[in-house]
Amino acid sequence: MVAKQFRVRRGSTMSKFHFSRRGFVQMTFGSALSGLWSALGVQISKASSRRNTNPGNRTRLRDLGITIGRLPTGLHNAITDVEGVRVGHTTNISGSGRLIVGEGPIRTGVTAILPRSGNVYREKLPVGGFILNGNGELTGLLNTLNGGLLETPIFLTGTANVGIVYDAALTYLLQEHPEIGVTERVPVPVVGECWDSLGDIQGRHLSEDDVLRAIASAADGPVEEGAVGGGTGMRSYGFKSGIGTSSRRIPANRGGYTVGVLVNANHGSRHLLRVDGVPVGEELLRYPEDEVEKSKSIIIVAATDAPLLPIQLNRLCKRLAMGLAKTGSVSTHGSGDVFIAFSTVPRSSDENVSWTGDNGVSSLWEAASEATEEAILNALTAAPTMDGANGSIRHALPLDRLTEIMKKYNRL
């Protein structure tokens, strides 16, 4: 179970909670309106310790009986199914009502993806990237595209927090490697953003400590999805959204490799949404929707244990775009759709490099597309309804309506 670090800011009477691997707190946000958060709106109930439950989140696509594609998933159907990959979140939620810049309401966080069990600064991993629509920031892209080696964790957060997260990442790296900047190279952190305007984005309510705790809490196993970490304030296809993840295994006779994907989904207009081909968004056009903001980005991170060259990882990233398109996105001008993919097979030296011949990559591309499509949909099924500044509401995708529509189109 991914340990969750949940911290509440001053102004709330909730105290700080730390969650260990054993227990978790069920957070129910319900569908009540603005009074909910001011009454703290949080019901704390006894934990269930099923390892594949997402605490504080609703459900996963597969639990509704909806399947994407034909390949089997990894054990936890998460990016962590790629061995060594770990994920941690810090989620900052507090306050409600009127937006007061610098105070709240606060709806933000950070997600840290640690790409290997060893030390990625010491033993770098092959990496590639792709810019589908450039209205987004992913720092370290120059290093990714020109150098093809990943040397830091990957961070996902809100647009305004990028500098804070970048600086915190350097603090972490300096703590781990005090020789940085003295006798060793300065690594370049990878920080991706989406515009999480549900709360006081300008207030940048994220601290260095929040980032360090997300890193420290990163773990393997099931990954928390929905309105958590960097996904706390996101909306996608007109519904509450956030972090989603999924994985696929390709057949043994193609290498038996795993591709895992994690997204921070903040993109798309409702009418576009498709679930396994079904025009769910069109069917739900009249379902309540908050004032529609312009489409605002998705960052997609992929991992694989297939040995790939950086140039092949660039190509893999293009297949993430194809999975995205299956959920309906057309990657509009305002959407910062930028992707990064790494292989967990380290470069032990410049001379000895493993690679999967190009004739073997297409299965990986199929896996990448399926996992992306499902990860995005998981973000939607996981995220609960959440209120934000000035009485705004981001409605969760209604699961009962979803299954009803899937049945109507004979997909369930």
Place this chain on the structure above:
Amino acid sequence: MSTQANHIGRARERGIVIGTLPSGENNSITDVSGVHVGHESISEGEIQTGITVVSPHAVTDENALYFYGKYTDGSGGEMTGYSVMDDFGLLASPVFMANLLSVGRIYNGAITYGFIRSSGLSTSGGWPPIVMGFDDRVLNDMTARRLTEDHALKALNGASSDNAEEGNVGAGVGAVSFGFKGGIGTSSRVIERGGKTYTVGSLVLANYGSYAEFLDESEANPPENLYPSLLGVVATNAALPSPVLDTLAAGAAYGAADIGSVRKPAGSYQIVSFSTGIAVREPNRAGIYDLEFAPNVSHAELRQGAREATTEAVLSALSAATTLTGSGGRTAHSMSDEMIGKLIRVANG
């Protein structure tokens, strides 16, 4: 500080002539209309560093978009805002140079600036921050991370259209180049085509180059960058689309390599270019713009201008930089006229 009014350029003062095109009025990137340059410096013992910012407009100008290009080679550096530059080529962002361990805080300061200009952090307001990182550990204790968000804001607020400072200023405070003191340099060129006059200017951070270019022993234990790089900004008032601005940025890299990479690899090159010739103001709904670009026949000469101006900017940086003792008691000496002459002779073969 030498202002535009009296700036000739240290290289030119020494009689060094680069190329054949005439220079701009004050031989500075600020000859290009709209360009503003600002520096913030820290020079205290172990801390020898700073930031430089170059903007295509005054910070008080109305929000608008300008065409940008870039050239990068080598890895291990940083250029934030890469995606928008690469895919859109239309921004308004001031371009910062800051040491690699300070990039995060400078970025955060630039976010504050972005919010001041646009509550939605629009690209026409100056998002995303463009911060280029470099390594100045030879003379600067980078790990102290003394640069803050405030330095970024001060540099922006203090940026002016007649700042032509060179040498140990801003990002150049702790720079080391060819085993000598490096720093900031600037130069410009004028191109006449089709009855019109275009100016192209270059500002560089010379933090690249190996002492091995000289192949002599005159400097014992010269300070050498482990992680050298040449950062540059190329500006022009010629209205050019982004792919052409990419070629100007490449031209600037060639200009720096003309001096720097003859005998030995000099480091990585990171150049951002922009045109102040067209300011695109965003309408509320999709509309059609009529844009007038500089004619195609001007492109090659503009690129040549970027190249010459950058070579001269590097030599001006080396000429203007003064001897500095910094972190760990290490010293980088000002490059003498004799050594600059040697460098040029090596470059000329």
